[in-house]
Amino acid sequence: MNDNEIWYLIIPIAMIFVAIAIALFFWSVKSDQFEDLDRQGNNILFDDDSDSHRRAQSRTTADDSDDRSA
Numbered sequence: 001m002n003d004n005e006i007w008y009l010i011i012p013i014a015m016i017f018v019a020i021a022i023a024l025f026f027w028s029v030k031s032d033q034f035e036d037l038d039r040q041g042n043n044i045l046f047d048d049d050s051d052s053h054r055r056a057q058s059r060t061t062a063d064d065s066d067d068r069s070a
Contacts (some may be wrong), residue, residue: 001009028034042056 039057045056
């Protein structure tokens, strides 16, 4: 293969990678992967069985519902 013929291989491979990336992005949006971004950040700060964790979770969900209703 000379220098110009390699493009006939590289361009279709690049288009396949782009199509896979777009398909994965739309799958993640469709499966609600981006719905609650704050909860996972709070989960590492608190134990699941502690009262402070439950209070923080209820406060976060209340803040989210206030933001969406406004």
